[in-house]
Amino acid sequence: MSDHKVEGWVAIARSKAVRTKPLRVLAGGRAFVLFRADGRLHCLADICPHRSAPLSSGRVVSGAIECPYHGWQFDGAGLCKAMPGLTGAMPRTLVPSYAVCEKDGLVFFSAQVANDDPYTTVLAAGDTVSMMVESRVTSSLAEVAENILDATHTHFTHKGILRGLSAKRYKVTVTVTGGDGWVEARYVGEPKQEGLVSRLLEGERSISIGRFRYPGIAELEFWGAKSINLATTFHLRQETADTVHGFGILSGPRQRNLGYLKALLFKPFFRIALRQDQHILHAAEKNRRLFGERRQMFGPLDIMRPHIDAILARQRPEVAEKPAVLVMEL
Ligand code: FES
Ligand SMILES: [Fe+2]
Numbered sequence: 001m002s003d004h005k006v007e008g009w010v011a012i013a014r015s016k017a018v019r020t021k022p023l024r025v026l027a028g029g030r031a032f033v034l035f036r037a038d039g040r041l042h043c044l045a046d047i048c049p050h051r052s053a054p055l056s057s058g059r060v061v062s063g064a065i066e067c068p069y070h071g072w073q074f075d076g077a078g079l080c081k082a083m084p085g086l087t088g089a090m091p092r093t094l095v096p097s098y099a100v101c102e103k104d105g106l107v108f109f110s111a112q113v114a115n116d117d118p119y120t121t122v123l124a125a126g127d128t129v130s131m132m133v134e135s136r137v138t139s140s141l142a143e144v145a146e147n148i149l150d151a152t153h154t155h156f157t158h159k160g161i162l163r164g165l166s167a168k169r170y171k172v173t174v175t176v177t178g179g180d181g182w183v184e185a186r187y188v189g190e191p192k193q194e195g196l197v198s199r200l201l202e203g204e205r206s207i208s209i210g211r212f213r214y215p216g217i218a219e220l221e222f223w224g225a226k227s228i229n230l231a232t233t234f235h236l237r238q239e240t241a242d243t244v245h246g247f248g249i250l251s252g253p254r255q256r257n258l259g260y261l262k263a264l265l266f267k268p269f270f271r272i273a274l275r276q277d278q279h280i281l282h283a284a285e286k287n288r289r290l291f292g293e294r295r296q297m298f299g300p301l302d303i304m305r306p307h308i309d310a311i312l313a314r315q316r317p318e319v320a321e322k323p324a325v326l327v328m329e330l
Pocket of ligand 2: 277
């Protein structure tokens with residue numbers, strides 16, 4: 001599925017990455033240009049209708065973006081305002097434009113009508129501390145979302161970082177529920193884990209939740225006795241057929257200023273974990289291509305993937321009608 005067919009908001013840039021210079025971003029195998037003019041943020045298809053030059057290589061002049069090839073200028077709505085050298089009437093010329101908005105440090109765009117506010121993170125409101133990381137991986141969106149929400153890979157891919165070094169597992173009850181455009185797995189019975197990150201951050205853990213939301217949000221919540229200790233929210237998008245890009249927001253309660261300290265300490269580990277996932281996803285994708293293999297086996301513990309696939313195909317996940325409950329050792 002490509003992102004220009006996606007309904008709703010997709011995170012495509014960090015707000016601070018869009019200054020006066022136009023910024024090219026990829027989504028769904030297409031290129032878009034973001035630029036600020038007259039104090040507003042705009043998003044156009046990054047292709048000049050004249051001879052196809054990327055508008056993002058041009059500059060912003062008098063409230064419009066100027067093509068670097070022959071200097072045609074387009075306003076924020078994509079309407080051509082100037083064709084240098086032309087003395088007669090200007091033909092009506094348009095570049096496709098897209099809705100954009102900014103929230104919590106991210107720029108969102110929508111190829112279709114989007115009336116609601118974009119979702120950023122479960123901890124967006126309230127007294128929280130958050131940090132953002134970016135990551136790019138050779139894979140598909142469903143594969144990356146599954147990886148983020150998959151509790152069974154952490155013992156191996158992230159041994160010692162997210163999990164303890166011991167092979168000890170605990171019986172955990174998992175309940176999978178869902179609705180239109182979302183699915184979540186709730187894990188109860190997991191004791192505090194022994195990995196470095198868990199030790200550092202989490203304190204008492206009661207439940208944890210992994211959730212996928214259309215069109216590409218993968219979110220983990222780690223709960224203490226009464227509230228969320230830590231949440232990681234990934235905004236994923238398929239940039240091209242080959243790559244997936246993600247903005248990861250990690251957030252936690254401010255706890256006076258302890259929250260900042262924890263977030264600072266957590267960031268390097270978060271990056272290591274991301275690199276480990278990047279590495280294994282890349283190796284798996286390369287291997288699929290080598291073998292010409294697209295089929296995959298769904299194991300009995302792959303509780304999220306069928307629902308992620310259904311949601312991406314705009315179907316209601318099966319668990320929306322009937323929650324699934326199972327016990328596994330994690
Ligand atoms: S290609 Fe853009 S003005 Fe000619
Ligand atoms: Fe992982």
